[in-house]
Amino acid sequence: MSARTTDSARDIPEATVARLPVYLRALITLADQGTATCSSEELAAAAGVNSAKLRKDLSYLGSYGTRGVGYDVDYLRYQIAREIGVTQDWPVVIVGIGNLGHALANFSGFRSRGFRVVALLDADPRRHGEVVAGIDVRDFADLGSIVREHGVAIGVIATPASAAQDVADSMVEAGISSILNFAPTVIAVPDGVDVRKVDLSIELQILAYHEQRKQAEAVS
Amino acid sequence: MSARTTDSARDIPEATVARLPVYLRALITLADQGTATCSSEELAAAAGVNSAKLRKDLSYLGSYGTRGVGYDVDYLRYQIAREIGVTQDWPVVIVGIGNLGHALANFSGFRSRGFRVVALLDADPRRHGEVVAGIDVRDFADLGSIVREHGVAIGVIATPASAAQDVADSMVEAGISSILNFAPTVIAVPDGVDVRKVDLSIELQILAYHEQRKQAEAVS
DNA sequence: CTCGTTTTGTTCCCGCGTTCACAAACTCCT
DNA sequence: AGGAGTTTGTGAACGCGGGAACAAAACGAG
Numbered sequence: 001m002s003a004r005t006t007d008s009a010r011d012i013p014e015a016t017v018a019r020l021p022v023y024l025r026a027l028i029t030l031a032d033q034g035t036a037t038c039s040s041e042e043l044a045a046a047a048g049v050n051s052a053k054l055r056k057d058l059s060y061l062g063s064y065g066t067r068g069v070g071y072d073v074d075y076l077r078y079q080i081a082r083e084i085g086v087t088q089d090w091p092v093v094i095v096g097i098g099n100l101g102h103a104l105a106n107f108s109g110f111r112s113r114g115f116r117v118v119a120l121l122d123a124d125p126r127r128h129g130e131v132v133a134g135i136d137v138r139d140f141a142d143l144g145s146i147v148r149e150h151g152v153a154i155g156v157i158a159t160p161a162s163a164a165q166d167v168a169d170s171m172v173e174a175g176i177s178s179i180l181n182f183a184p185t186v187i188a189v190p191d192g193v194d195v196r197k198v199d200l201s202i203e204l205q206i207l208a209y210h211e212q213r214k215q216a217e218a219v220s
Numbered sequence: 221m222s223a224r225t226t227d228s229a230r231d232i233p234e235a236t237v238a239r240l241p242v243y244l245r246a247l248i249t250l251a252d253q254g255t256a257t258c259s260s261e262e263l264a265a266a267a268g269v270n271s272a273k274l275r276k277d278l279s280y281l282g283s284y285g286t287r288g289v290g291y292d293v294d295y296l297r298y299q300i301a302r303e304i305g306v307t308q309d310w311p312v313v314i315v316g317i318g319n320l321g322h323a324l325a326n327f328s329g330f331r332s333r334g335f336r337v338v339a340l341l342d343a344d345p346r347r348h349g350e351v352v353a354g355i356d357v358r359d360f361a362d363l364g365s366i367v368r369e370h371g372v373a374i375g376v377i378a379t380p381a382s383a384a385q386d387v388a389d390s391m392v393e394a395g396i397s398s399i400l401n402f403a404p405t406v407i408a409v410p411d412g413v414d415v416r417k418v419d420l421s422i423e424l425q426i427l428a429y430h431e432q433r434k435q436a437e438a439v440s
Numbered sequence: 441c442t443c444g445t446t447t448t449g450t451t452c453c454c455g456c457g458t459t460c461a462c463a464a465a466c467t468c469c470t
Numbered sequence: 471a472g473g474a475g476t477t478t479g480t481g482a483a484c485g486c487g488g489g490a491a492c493a494a495a496a497c498g499a500g
Contacts, residue, residue, distance in 0.1 A: 015487060021425040025404065039447065048406035052489055059449055067448040068496040084425050085432035092424070099326045103319035109404055109421040114428075153431050154424065177434060178427040180420075184245060184329055186268040194430050196423050200400075201329040203416050204312070204374065205241040205304050207398040208334070210414050211373050212305035214397060235457060259477065272459055279479055287478040288466035 012083075016057045020080055022047045023054070027077040039070040086114040091150040093176075095167050096159030097122045097130070097137050100182055104158055105133040118150045123163065140170070147174040154178045161185035168195075232303075236277045240304055242267045243274070247297040259290040306334040311370040313396075315387050316379030317342045317350070317357050320402055324378055325353040338370045343383065360390070367394040374398045381405035388415075 012020075026046035030038055040058075044051035058064065058071075064079050065071045081087050092115050094104055104110075105120055120132055123140045130137045138146070146152065155176040157167050164183035171179060172193055181187055181197045189195055246266035250258055260278075264271035278284060278291075284299050285291045301307050312335050314324055324330075325340055340352055343360040350357045358366075366372065375396040377387050384403035391399060392413055401407055401417045409415055 013487070017429050018422070018426055020429070021419075021422040022406070024425075026406075041447085046406070048408075050489065052491090053487090055448065056450080056488085063449070065448055066496065067494070068446045068498095070447070083429070085428040086425055088432075090424075090428055090431075099323035103323040104420065106319045107420060110424065113421050113425060115421075115424055153435070154427055178431045180423055180427060185249075186242070186246070186266070188268075192434070194427055196427055198418060198420070198423060199241075200324065200327060200418070201333050201335075202238070202241040203400055203418060204310075204330065204335055205244075205306055205333060206238055207374055207400060207414055207416060208305040208310055209237050209240070209303070211310075211398045212308075214412070215373070233457070260479095261477085270459070272461090273457090275477095275479065276458085283479070285478055286466065287464070288468095288476045290477070 012060045016060055017084075019047070019049065019053075019057055020084055022049075023057070024077065024080045024084065024086070027073055027080065031073050031077060035073055037070050038073055040065070043071065088114060090115045090154055091118040091152045092116065092154045092156060093119045093121060093143065093146060093152050094156045094158060095121045095140060095143070095171075096157060096163070096183075097127055097132060098158065098160075101158040102132055104156060104182075105135065115154075118152060119146045121146075123159075140167075143170055144174045147171075147176060152176060154180070157181045157183050157187075159183055232280045236280055237304075239267070239269065239273075239277055240300055242269075243277070244297065244300045244304065244306070247293055247300065251293050251297060255293055257290050258293055260285070263291065308334060310335045310374055311338040311372045312336065312374045312376060313339045313341060313363065313366060313372050314376045314378060315341045315360060315363070315391075316377060316383070316403075317347055317352060318378065318380075321378040322352055324376060324402075325355065335374075338372060339366045341366075343379075360387075363390055364394045367391075367396060372396060374400070377401045377403050377407075379403055 023043065026043055030043070030046065040051045040055045044054040047054065061079060061083050064076050092110070094101055094117060097105070097120050101120065105117060110117065117133070117135060120135050120137045121140045121143060122128070122137050125139070127137045128139055153176060155171040155178070157164050157179060159167055161183045164181060164185050165187050168179060168181070168187040168189055172189055177192060178194045179189065181195055184199050184201055187195060243263065246263055250263070250266065260271045260275045264274040267274065281299060281303050284296050312330070314321055314337060317325070317340050321340065325337060330337065337353070337355060340355050340357045341360045341363060342348070342357050345359070347357045348359055373396060375391040375398070377384050377399060379387055381403045384401060384405050385407050388399060388401070388407040388409055392409055397413050399409065399413065399415045401415055404419050404421055407415060
């Protein structure tokens with residue numbers, strides 16, 4: 001902590017951070033199509049946001065565009081990737097190799113963004129030795145040594161809700177400081193550890209709420 | 221549309237709607253533990269939010285608490301469930317039965333919240349007839365008739381990004397008005413259709429950004 | 441070189457959401 | 471019955487994020 005003047009580290013609003021990966025994906029798509037330059041208007045359309053918002057977001061990173069011209073796709077793509085940190089390699093462990101764990105282990109989107117699954121862990125001994133996505137499932141008790149060996153900072157929880165808090169505690173103790181939680185429960189972690197949660201059921205419930213209101217409107 | 225006075229339909233802020241399912245889950249956990257009554261402080265702790273925020277959120281639904289006492293767990297649970305709409309049955313179709321589609325089809329959290337998977341669809345003929353989670357995979361072309369037959373309002377997209385827009389278009393045409401999109405791409409839909417997206421890779425990238433900054437701080 | 445055109449970067453304003461703080465209301469004990 | 475103690479519901483202040491609008495900068499034509 002403490003103030004410093006690392007020039008690359010102005011503080012970027014959280015809402016902007018959440019959109020940068022979307023811009024990055026849009027830029028990759030544009031690059032694949034052979035587009036060399038794009039305006040904020042085009043990129044905003046591809047990312048599904050307002051162009052003023054896009055420009056403001058990018059301005060937090062620096063002045064990477066050219067007035068009257070637009071943005072160089074490859075250059076901007078690299079700058080965003082660097083800012084997010086996906087130019088480096090991030091070792092990741094996945095705990096809980098059920099249906100969801102399988103899907104995550106096989107998900108190609110991780111690999112292509114600099115995330116490398118270094119271990120799959122499960123508490124159930126019957127799963128140990130099983131090979132998923134070319135990686136063999138190991139004992140959850142090995143977490144500590146794996147984290148030390150590979151310098152893992154990011155952990156993914158794909159266990160049932162009942163196990164999630166214990167897994168999180170073990171992850172923190174092992175030195176992991178960023179957790180992506182798919183278990184449908186709130187987990188508590190000490191300060192300095194980031195948690196993001198993805199809850200499929202919650203997303204559906206939000207849709208159901210709006211759907212219910214739409215249907216109520218329709219019959220009125 | 222148009223203004224009406226359905227007393228149950230004051231407009232609830234979007235941020236509150238997104239938290240109601242979390243409260244509901246916390247209440248179910250409390251009920252399972254045999255708790256009959258809880259204070260806003262306790263419930264807030266279980267849901268991982270500030271107690272003032274919880275009280276304000278609940279106040280949008282009505283005055284379901286008792287001052288000096290707290291909230292009746294079962295009663296509040298029912299009221300929230302009714303407000304979200306999960307007291308009724310929501311038929312759902314899942315399109316794209318790859319790794320993720322498998323996991324979603326088997327996910328028990330849907331069933332327990334009033335969501336019923338009525339069909340699994342895939343464009344690949346080799347998958348047709350395969351049985352996943354007790355439901356057999358059918359041709360994507362059957363979407364329209366299935367939606368009509370079951371009155372499906374909610375669709376889940378679990379296809380690769382390249383197919384997502386086409387699937388969304390077909391869903392909208394079939395009459396689906398709420399879409400949960402797991403494909404890593406922005407999809408465009410007409411007004412009146414709600415889309416929520418879940419992007420695993422984006423969540424990890426957000427964690428990576430913060431992790432990078434923590435590590436930069438650590439060496440300074 | 442100068443003017444018109446295009447597009448970025450930024451300023452300003454507004455509205456939503458969060459939090460504090462307190463009044464209203466209910467229970468329990470004496 | 472009345473007062474002390476609790477806990478809800480809400481009014482008010484504050485800060486963040488979104489969007490419109492504009493000034494600054496680059497390019498091209500003549």
